Amino acid sequence: EVQLVESGGGLVQPGRSLKLSCAASGFTFSNYYMAWVRQAPKKGLEWVATISTSGSRTYYPDSVKGRFTISRDNAKSSLYLQMNSLKSEDTATYYCARAILKLGHFDYWGQGVMVTVSS
Amino acid sequence: NTVMTQSPTSMFISVGDRVTMNCKASQNVGTNVDWYQQKTGQSPKLLIYGASNRYTGVPDRFTGSGSGTDFTLTISNMQAEDLAVYYCLQYNYNPTFGGGTKLELK
Numbered sequence: 001e002v003q004l005v006e007s008g009g010g011l012v013q014p015g016r017s018l019k020l021s022c023a024a025s026g027f028t029f030s031n032y033y034m035a036w037v038r039q040a041p042k043k044g045l046e047w048v049a050t051i052s053t054s055g056s057r058t059y060y061p062d063s064v065k066g067r068f069t070i071s072r073d074n075a076k077s078s079l080y081l082q083m084n085s086l087k088s089e090d091t092a093t094y095y096c097a098r099a100i101l102k103l104g105h106f107d108y109w110g111q112g113v114m115v116t117v118s119s
Numbered sequence: 120n121t122v123m124t125q126s127p128t129s130m131f132i133s134v135g136d137r138v139t140m141n142c143k144a145s146q147n148v149g150t151n152v153d154w155y156q157q158k159t160g161q162s163p164k165l166l167i168y169g170a171s172n173r174y175t176g177v178p179d180r181f182t183g184s185g186s187g188t189d190f191t192l193t194i195s196n197m198q199a200e201d202l203a204v205y206y207c208l209q210y211n212y213n214p215t216f217g218g219g220t221k222l223e224l225k
Contacts, residue, residue, distance in 0.1 A: 045163065104153055
């Protein structure tokens, strides 16, 4: 059974950093692109980052480019999101998702982890 | 950025209804559109990929159509378990989601 379990969320002050993790199981992690998608409270979905199978290529929207870094450790079947210079508008539930295609077909999602950016 | 505009933002429906919701892209995205279902308190689930392909296990009452800039998700014979927010996603460019269509009971 495919499972994605996020961790590392919490309350953080504006301007500080936080690192999210996603532990994957039930599939060959190294064969899939992986992504982070977020959802602000009572709002819609926003794609945050995607990483290639080897980790050599990463993709970001302008809203997080230069502040967020996606990475992976295929030996540990783990995905990460390093978030720096956090802003209040980064407050959201962050989902880890498996991508069948490079930038789409998110077929499995984790349960999500909440990040609150507030002083 | 490719903007995906969903309409309507909400719909009040009855069990057994035929439901149609729309998604319009600000530029041509081909058939590179997915549809996701998100029930309250749950993670999103993939329903339709490539504009018209039903994902594994999705009931055949869900149908996706469209290409270019205009896309539609239809639920024939609406069931209570289909109450949710539905999102479209284009991935022809950097992915962008629509704002969602919320289905509620009359």
